[in-house]
Amino acid sequence: MTSIKHVGIVGAGQMGRGIAEVCARAGVHVTLCDVSEERARAGLAGIADSLLKAEKRGALTPEDRAQALTRVSVGDDLSRLSGADLVIEAAVEDERAKTALFRRLSEVVTDPAAVLASNTSSIPIARLAAAAGRPQTVIGLHFFNPVPVMPLVEVIPALHTSKATELRVRAFVGEALGKKTIVTQDRAGFVVNSLLVPYLLAAVRMVSSGTATAEDIDTGMTAGCAHPMGPLRLADLIGLDTVAAIGEALYEEYREPLYAPPPLLRRMVESGLLGRKSGQGFFSYRAA
Template identity: 45%
Template sequence: MNTISAVGVVGSGTMGRGIAESALRAGMQVVLYDSSQDALSAARKHIEGNLQRSVVKEQLTAQQASDHLASLKTAGELGAFSGCQLAIEAVPEILEVKLAVLASLAEHVAGTAIIASNTSSIPVTRLAQGVANRDRFLGVHFFNPVPRMPLVEVVRTLHSSDASVAVARDFVESGLGKTPVIIEDRPGFVVNALLIPFLLAAARMLDSGYAEAETIDTSMRLGCGHPMGPLTLADFIGLDVVCAAADAMHGETHDPALVVPNNLRRLVEAGHFGAKTGRGFLAHETSE
C-alpha cells in the first residue's frame, strides 16, 4: 500500500513538471521547486492546461481538475519540502549540479523522507555521495511524457535499504498506477542500455549516407512494428538528452556502440535538440 501522500519535486522542466502532474492526478500534495520564478509559473500554466484538456475530454471533472491544481504548491526555497515524505530531484543531467542539489535537499527534508533522483544515465550510487542518509536514497527514472508513460525504473544503489525500495515501488505502483521495475545500478539501467545504442545506430546509418531519415524511420515502423522510427523518437526524447546519456554510458563502459555520431553531435552543438526546438533529425512544429 502506498504510504506517500506529499511529494516534493526539484526542477520544473519537462520531467519535473511531468512528475508533479502525475502525483497531483493521483491525489497527492505536491511541492514543486525551482530557482526561477518564471520557470515555476510556466510549469503551473502547463499543468493547468493539461488538466483542463482532460476536463474537455471528460477524463476529469472540472472540480477534480480544480482540486488537483489546488494541491500544487510552487516554491523558491527547499525549506518548503519539510513535510514531504518523498523528494525527487529532476534537474539537468550534469553530475556536479545534481550532487549540489541533492546535498542541499538532504538538509531540508525530514530524516525519515526518501530522496530519489530521476537521472536517466548517471550512476545512482555516484549521486548518493551527496546524501547523508544513503540508505534512504535511490533512483526513480520516469519516461517522457511522464503522465502517459506507464513504466518507472526503480534503481537501488549499494546503500539503498529494502524498506526504501519497497516504499518507492509502492509509490509507483499503488500511488501513481504505473509499473515499477526494480533494477540494480547499471549503466543505462534497462531501457537506455538497449535504447541508446539503437538510436545511435540509426544516427550512424544516416551519417554514413546508408539511407535517408524518412526511409530509416518508415522501415522500422512498418518492418518492426515500432510506433515511431528511431530518429523521430530521438527528436522527441531530445537530442541533447540522447547525447548526454550516450556520453555518460560510454564513460562507464567504453562500448564503441555508445560513441555519438558526428551528425548528432553537430545538431546538439547547434542547439537543434529535436521536437522542443523545432528541429533535430527532422523538422517539428513547436507549441511556443
C-alpha cells in the same frame, strides 16, 4: 495507501511537471521547484494545460481537474521541500549539477526517513547517494516521457539503499500512482536506456553515413517493425541533448563504442538543434 502524502519535485521541465501532474491526480500534495519563480510557474502552466487536455478527452472530470491543480504549489526556494516525504530530482541530465543538488537536498529535507530520488536517465544512483550523505534513503525513480501516459517506472536501489526505502517507493509508485515498476541494478542506463540508446545512436550514424534519410529510416522501423515511432523522431522527442548525455554516461561506464554519441549528434546539440523542444532536430516542429 502508502505513507507518502507530500512529494517535492525539483525541476519544472517536461519530466518534472509530468511527475507533478500524476502525483496531484493521485491526491498527493506536490511542491514543484525550479531555479526561478518564472520557470516554476511555467511548469504549473504546463500542468494546467495537460490537465485540461485530459478533461477534454474524458479522462478527468472538471472537478477532478480543479482539485488536482489545487494540490500543486510552485516556487524557487528549495527550503519549501523541508517537510516532504519524497523528493524527486528531475533536473538537467548533468552529473555535477545533480550531485550538488543532492548535497543541498540533504540539508533542507529535515525528516531523516524522507526519500531522496532521482529521475536520472543514466547516472549511477550511488554517486548521488554519496553526495547526499544519507545513502540508505536515496534511490532512482526513472519515469518515462510523457509521464501521464507512459505506465513504466524503473526503480533503482543503490548498494546502500535500504530495503524499506525500496519497498516504500515501489508501493507509492504502484499503488498511489498506478504505474508498473521494474527493479534494475544501479548501472548506467539501467534497463531501458541500455537497450534503447544504442538503437537511437545507430539511427543517427545511418543518417551521418548517408545510408538513408531520416524519413526513410523512421519509416523502415514503423512500417517494417511495427514500432509506434521511428528512432529519430523518438530521439527528437526525448531531446538530442539528453540522448547525447545518456550516451556519454553509458560510454563512460562500459567503454563500448556503440554507446559513444556520433559526431553528427554532438554538432547538432552544439548548434542548438535539440529536437522537439527547440523546434528543430532531425525533423522540423516549427509551425509553417
